Amino acid sequence: MEDRSLYEVLKTARLNERCAVMADVKFRSPRDGELIAPGNLDGYLDALIEGGVAAMSTPTDPVYFAGGIDLAARIRARTALPLMRKEFFSTLSQIDESVNAGFDAIQLSLNTVAPGQVERLRDRAVRLGLEVVFGVHNEDHIREAVSLGAVVIAVNNRDIVALELDTGTVSRTEELIATIPHDVFVISESSFYTKADVARAGEAGAEAVLVGTALAQSANPTELAKELNGARLWPR
Numbered sequence: 310m311e312d313r314s315l316y317e318v319l320k321t322a323r324l325n326e327r328c329a330v331m332a333d334v335k336f337r338s339p340r341d342g343e344l345i346a347p348g349n350l351d352g353y354l355d356a357l358i359e360g361g362v363a364a365m366s367t368p369t370d371p372v373y374f375a376g377g378i379d380l381a382a383r384i385r386a387r388t389a390l391p392l393m394r395k396e397f398f399s400t401l402s403q404i405d406e407s408v409n410a411g412f413d414a415i416q417l418s419l420n421t422v423a424p425g426q427v428e429r430l431r432d433r434a435v436r437l438g439l440e441v442v443f444g445v446h447n448e449d450h451i452r453e454a455v456s457l458g459a460v461v462i463a464v465n466n467r468d469i470v471a472l473e474l475d476t477g478t479v480s481r482t483e484e485l486i487a488t489i490p491h492d493v494f495v496i497s498e499s500s501f502y503t504k505a506d507v508a509r510a511g512e513a514g515a516e517a518v519l520v521g522t523a524l525a526q527s528a529n530p531t532e533l534a535k536e537l538n539g540a541r542l543w544p545r
């Protein structure tokens with residue numbers, strides 16, 4: 310029986326008072342161009358695992374992020390860590406596809422999912438056993454996520470609607486986190502480069518950070534992951 314769970318990773322982080330590091334396996338980004346060559350994927354994943362990342366995500370959008378279900382399947386085959394899908398979700402078939410590809414969780418970013426679609430997508434995901442993370446970028450999104458019964462909220466420090474071309478930093482998480490109920494786990498996403506950035510997320514009370522570009526651009530992703538790991542998580 311599968312026991313991979315992103316929720317469990319976040320619960321453990323809270324228990325141990327240590328901010329977990331999640332790796333976003335992002336092949337390209339609109340801001341930075343190519344990040345991971347598909348030919349280097351297996352070695353890159355092994356380096357992340359050796360570095361002690363607690364979970365992974367991957368954007369499957371082919372247009373802006375050069376991702377895909379085929380690449381996700383390669384990630385799934387290489388690691389037993391919890392794996393979350395990032396996508397511009399709009400159809401129920403994408404949810405079914407996520408299960409078939411072996412994802413454990415999906416992120417429904419409330420600024421990208423069409424109004425009225427969120428409940429349908431969430432209900433299908435829950436019914437099929439996927440964990441659901443609500444992606445937010447402002448207080449309105451947080452209110453909406455809470456009203457939808459969120460267990461996990463991901464604060465994206467950058468604006469995905471602007472394809473993350475903006476200059477958002479962890480300060481967005483610091484500003485918004487007080488409006489998130491204590492019993493909801495928080496992932497702070499995007500713009501993490503240094504140990505000091507992760508320390509700020511931990512001090513704000515985020516159970517995890519999601520790191521993509523910095524790991525992909527690092528000459529030594531294993532060492533960087535180790536360096537980012539272990540930040541103190543302060544109670545909210």
Ligand SMILES: O=C(O)c1ccccc1NCC(=O)[C@H](O)[C@H](O)COP(=O)(O)O
Nearest residue numbers: 333368395396418498499500520521522
């Ligand atoms: O966040 C989404 O909903 C999303 C949907 C489709 C494609 C990509 C998406 N997000 C990408 C990210 O959030 C970032 O890649 C991730 O936080 C890592 O950021 P960084 O460390 O700054 O590369």
